[in-house]
Amino acid sequence: NAGVTQTPKFQVLKTGQSMTLQCAQDMNHEYMSWYRQDPGMGLRLIHYSVGAGITDQGEVPNGYNVSRSTTEDFPLRLLSAAPSQTSVYFCASKDGAGENTQYFGPGTRLTVL
Amino acid sequence: GENVEQHPSTLSVQEGDSAVIKCTYSDSASNYFPWYKQELGKRPQLIIDIRSNVGEKKDQRIAVTLNKTAKHFSLHITETQPEDSAVYFCAAKVGGSARQLTFGSGTQLTVLP
Numbered sequence: 001n002a003g004v005t006q007t008p009k010f011q012v013l014k015t016g017q018s019m020t021l022q023c024a025q026d027m028n029h030e031y032m033s034w035y036r037q038d039p040g041m042g043l044r045l046i047h048y049s050v051g052a053g054i055t056d057q058g059e060v061p062n063g064y065n066v067s068r069s070t071t072e073d074f075p076l077r078l079l080s081a082a083p084s085q086t087s088v089y090f091c092a093s094k095d096g097a098g099e100n101t102q103y104f105g106p107g108t109r110l111t112v113l
Numbered sequence: 114g115e116n117v118e119q120h121p122s123t124l125s126v127q128e129g130d131s132a133v134i135k136c137t138y139s140d141s142a143s144n145y146f147p148w149y150k151q152e153l154g155k156r157p158q159l160i161i162d163i164r165s166n167v168g169e170k171k172d173q174r175i176a177v178t179l180n181k182t183a184k185h186f187s188l189h190i191t192e193t194q195p196e197d198s199a200v201y202f203c204a205a206k207v208g209g210s211a212r213q214l215t216f217g218s219g220t221q222l223t224v225l226p
Contacts, residue, residue, distance in 0.1 A: 033213055040122065042202060042218040043157070050211050058213065059114075090156065099145040099164060099208045104156040 004105035013081040021076040023091030031094045032074040036087040081112045115140040119217025136203035137185040145208040151200045
């Protein structure tokens with residue numbers, strides 16, 4: 001199993017550009033999430049999904065969209081990038097609502113100029 | 114929603130000494146408390162977790178204690194080694210619900226040789 005994969009690993013955008021961060025998992029997990037990691041602020045939840053066709057907002061959803069058309073994929077879209085969105089983005093997945101291990105992807109380092 | 118506070122933000126110990134990281138949470142309904150370790154440039158990985166029906170859990174050199182009355186939990190690392198140097202995150206969740214993990218802000222642990 002590849003686990004949770006993310007592409008790209010690094011990305012530089014100009015203010016106002018849009019892009020999609022890709023996330024995929026091959027563990028048939030129902031739950032998938034997107035976090036951003038900023039220095040001194042831990043991991044903050046952007047959006048999450050409890051299954052195909054179901055998404056919900058997390059703590060910091062503004063400026064981001066998600067969709068979940070399949071169990072495997074959970075892309076994160078930046079509609080109009082802003083310097084405040086410079087961060088490291090982690091996708092994660094887990095098997096259901098219980099106390100199961102959450103697995104993280106390798107991360108995407110995004111810089112918005 | 115849940116709020117998790119983590120202290121200290123940085124911690125330096127001599128190799129062989131013990132390290133303690135503390136977290137408090139606000140939602141009394143939370144009953145699942147994992148700890149993640151993130152090495153430099155890597156993804157967070159689960160190292161230990163505890164559920165509210167136990168007060169302490171050990172796994173070799175690491176242990177976690179939980180005080181539900183006071184709403185705090187702690188990570189203890191004994192006989193620290195240089196490879197323990199990393200950022201450690203605590204988290205809290207209401208088990209069995211759709212709510213996602215809420216993370217603390219992280220502790221940078223440095224083990225000095």
